[in-house]
Amino acid sequence: MLSRDIYEIFTSFQGEGSLVGRRQIFVRFSGCPLNCFYCDTVDARIKNHSLPDTNPEKVISEIKALVTPDLHSVSFTGGEPLVSPNLLKKLASSCKKLDLACYLETAGIDASIFTEVVDFFDYAAIDLKLPNHRAVLGINAWKKLYHEELECIRIANRSGLHTIVKIVIVDDTTHHMLASICRDIAEYEIDLVLQPLTGSRKPSIELLFGLSEVAGSYLGKKVMVIPQVHRLYRDGTEKEFR
Ligand code: SF4
Numbered sequence: 001m002l003s004r005d006i007y008e009i010f011t012s013f014q015g016e017g018s019l020v021g022r023r024q025i026f027v028r029f030s031g032c033p034l035n036c037f038y039c040d041t042v043d044a045r046i047k048n049h050s051l052p053d054t055n056p057e058k059v060i061s062e063i064k065a066l067v068t069p070d071l072h073s074v075s076f077t078g079g080e081p082l083v084s085p086n087l088l089k090k091l092a093s094s095c096k097k098l099d100l101a102c103y104l105e106t107a108g109i110d111a112s113i114f115t116e117v118v119d120f121f122d123y124a125a126i127d128l129k130l131p132n133h134r135a136v137l138g139i140n141a142w143k144k145l146y147h148e149e150l151e152c153i154r155i156a157n158r159s160g161l162h163t164i165v166k167i168v169i170v171d172d173t174t175h176h177m178l179a180s181i182c183r184d185i186a187e188y189e190i191d192l193v194l195q196p197l198t199g200s201r202k203p204s205i206e207l208l209f210g211l212s213e214v215a216g217s218y219l220g221k222k223v224m225v226i227p228q229v230h231r232l233y234r235d236g237t238e239k240e241f242r
Pocket of ligand 1: 039040041079
C-alpha cells in the first residue's frame with residue numbers, strides 16, 4: 001500500500017497538554033478539513049502536499065529507528081489523523097505489536113472513525129473547538145462538529161483511554177461559552193487543558209483566572225492551564241526524518 005498521507009516523522013517532547021515534556025515520536029498526517037484561525041500546521045492541512053510516497057512498512061522502520069530509552073509514546077498528530085483511518089489503524093496496530101504506547105491527537109471530527117481506531121490507542125488528546133475559533137463556517141456546522149467531538153470524548157472514556165480535552169482560549173472567549181461546554185463534559189474522567197493562545201489574540205491573565213474558575217466549578221481539580229511550549233524546544237536540534 002502506498003500513501004501520501006504522512007507529512008513528517010520526528011522525535012521531540014510533547015509540547016502541549018497534561019503530558020507536556022514527555023518524549024514522543026511524532027507521526028504527522030497531512031490533511032485537515034477544519035480552518036482554525038490560529039492553526040500552526042498550515043502546510044500539513046493540505047492533503048498530499050507534495051509529499052513523497054510513503055509505505056507503512058517504511059514509516060514503521062523510521063519509527064523503530066527513533067525509539068529511545070526515554071520514549072513515552074508514539075503521537076499520531078496532524079493535520080488530522082482521522083482523515084486517514086486505514087493508514088492510522090495500520091500504523092497504530094503495528095506500534096502496539098512493538099509494545100509502543102500510542103497517543104492520538106485529534107480534533108474529533110468524526111466519532112464513527114474514532115470508534116474504529118480507539119482500541120489501538122492508550123491516550124487521546126481531543127480538541128473542543130469554540131465558535132470563536134472559526135474552525136468551521138456557521139453555527140450549524142459548529143454544532144455538528146461539537147457533537148462529534150463530545151462523542152469522541154465519551155468513547156475514549158468508555159474505552160479506558162487516558163483522555164485529555166484541550167480548549168484553546170482566545171482573548172474573546174467568554175465565561176458563558178466555557179461554562180456551557182464544561183457542563184457537557186463534567187461527568188467524564190479527563191484532564192481538561194485550557195490552552196491560552198499566544199500572540200496578538202492572547203487572553204489576559206485575569207481572563208485565564210476567571211475561565212479556570214468557571215471550568216473548576218464543573219470539573220474541579222481536573223482543570224489545568226498550560227500554554228504550548230514546543231517552540232521552546234525548537235532550537236534546530238529536533239531529529240527530523242522528513
Ligand atoms: S484542527 Fe488543527 S490542523 Fe486542523 S485547522 Fe485546526 S489547528 Fe489546524
